[in-house]
Amino acid sequence: MMRQYELVERVSRYNPAADEGLLNKAYVYAMHKHGSQTRASGDPYFSHPLEVAAILTDLRLDDATIAVALLHDTIEDTDATRAEIDEMFGAEIGKLVEGLTKIKRLDLVSSKAKQAENFRKLLLAIADDVRVLLVKLADRLHNMRTIRYVPPHKRIAVAEETMEIYAPLAGRMGMQEIREELEDLAFKVLNQEASAAISARLESMRGRNSGLIQEIEEDLTERLAEEGIAAIVAGREKRPYSIFRKMQRKSVSFEQLSDLYGFRVIVDDVTQCYRVLGIVHTTWPGVPGRFKDYISTPKQNDYRSLHTTVVGPSRQRAELQIRTHAMHRVAEYGIAAHALYTDREGGGRNIARLTADSRAYEWLRHTIDLLSEGDSPEEFLENTKLELFHDQVFCFTPKGRLIALPRGATAIDFAYAVHTDVGNTCVGCKINGQIMPIMTELKNGDEVEIIRSKAQRPTAAWESLAVTGKARAAIRRATREASRQQYSGLGRHIVERAFQRLARTVTPEQLNLAVNRLGQASVEDLLAAVGRGELSSREVVKAVDPTAEVDGEPKPVKKAAKRKPAAKEAPSSLPIRGLRGDFPVRFAPNVGAVPGDRIVGIMTPGEGVTIYPIQSPALKEFDDQSERWLDVRWDIDEDNPQRFPTQIVVAAINEPGSLASIAQVISDNDGNIDNIKMIQRGDDFHDMIIDLEVFDLKHLTRIIQQLRGLPVISDIQRVSG
CATH class of the missing domain: 1.10.3210.10 (Hypothetical protein af1432)
Structure with a gap:
């Protein structure tokens, strides 16, 4: 001790x-x-x-x-x-x-x-x-x-x-x-x-290559001295875990690894670093693709060195790290090296205050900033671990700003690294002057230009494409906010409709009264909770006016929908647009609905609104739940036609080419087959359940009529639920 x-x-x-x-x-x-x-x-x-x-x-x-x-x-x-x-x-x-x-x-x-x-x-x-x-x-x-x-x-x-x-x-x-x-x-x-196996193999290799490290050290020191460079050359074997990680990353055996030795060349100044590099490459052949310049582009932890791999004496590959004495101190001590310099010059002790110029400390501060972004602890841990374990690539903006990203990062990560607003409005990118997909993996030295649009919002799918914690967190926030706005809009429609049934209107001031009574933080949160089905419109009405009579409201929503065609729906009804509409609006599974159908919406807690055609037998189970029924109407954009889901059952003759002829008719009529399920009914016939995507009821009717004209078709029906 x-x-x-x-x-x-x-x-x-x-x-x-x-x-x-x-x-x-x-x-x-x-x-x-x-x-x-x-x-x-x-x-x-x-x-x-x-x-x-x-x-x-x-x-x-x-x-x-x-x-x-x-x-x-x-x-x-x-x-x-x-x-x-x-x-x-x-x-x-x-x-x-x-x-x-x-x-x-x-x-x-x-x-x-x-x-x-x-x-x-x-x-x-x-x-x-x-x-x-x-x-x-x-x-x-x-x-x-x-x-x-x-x-x-x-x-x-x-x-x-x-x-x-x-x-x-x-x-x-x-x-x-x-x-x-x-x-x-x-x-x-x-x-x-x-660990034991790799250590044993290193010991065996050490015996076979006895003196090789010393030979390279002496040879390189002598060659540098001849050029007037006083350098410290030190060699060592790679560590067992470093070797194991490389074997896993490259899927190779120990015998296939060649650069198991590493050498550090330490000189007085930066100019000598590049002179040493030239001498090394003119003495021994360099290995293509194994040169990295961390002096001109340091790592985020302040690490600076030139890296190269050469084929040295005995045809043995060796990795060289060339750096100055100051760089070596930072490489050895990291953030502690900044503390040492400060103590010597200023005599102070508060290292935390004096590491403001440390890039490593900047990363730590950036990571702490993510704590205030509202992510859950689990998301924060996941994202921080991602950043901890990734190596880096260095890319540039068109103006020359250096952006350091984890290896495997995409243009999406780059956009969010520049600024959150840039990421949220990203619609495309140019990499080295060429338009490329935004999920393109970036490489060292790429110049990336982000193409933006104010109308753009990130989609949830981006999260699986992003690598950095910052990008993932920002995408989650943006999609959560978009979903919240959708739920809020849906909730507002439901609440307004509930008051209309009482021949009343509701003001923002009245909704403010309900916010605290229902344990919500704001009116928007209240409406979003209604849209998600966490609160019912009846609860909101009672919170605004405890004397309101809401229990006895009629349940004729389904009947009202039957009496009136979709084209004459009240303007206050909820507009529906798009294939399987934007969440929280969905189409009924295995049934679907297409423009031309009269439709109703059923509110499902936690899932949003499910759209059914008025003739669907599935609606019977909601007869006694009038508060879940919503007036809905089609909102079709004639300039941008979209497809909608439906399902048909086809009884076809069991002979070669029957499926091909059915698919050909659907294709010729610009329909899209989403899924086919074959059901064997007998030796001569089989049933096909086909999930279709069509533009409207006329489009669907035309496809069904042409399919009925095929000689291989025995029967065809649309599934009504």
């Missing part, structure tokens, strides 16, 4: 102005509070916060953060209080320790809903002060290093949480070394067999 003076020395090496008194006091206080407590391994409990502090000294963090690491379990596991820590160490440190205590109490591997809500709390705590995340990652890293002492059932849960939450968070914060170690440690727990 590290002694008190050793911890102070570790901090003083990179921060000579460290507050030794603060570190000594925190060391003694934590050791005293944890006393005789022990861990599952049998070691003194105080060894854990001490190891966490040691990990943070490797990241060269300020003395306040080191003190928080020593104290992070005191409130949770001892009799220490926030007030006591505030008094001894100051309110800033007390707040950080309390934040870590709250995170420790979160269960991120519980049920999905609880996990999602706790994940929101985790990110909120991190956003308040990024040092909370740094200490938490170090805490999780040490716990994973000692996870073998944890009971097996808990071990798997902790490893899953590490792989799904903490390792990706470390990567997003640019802390790649910690991310890779967390992934490897979790991999050993979650897939012990695969």
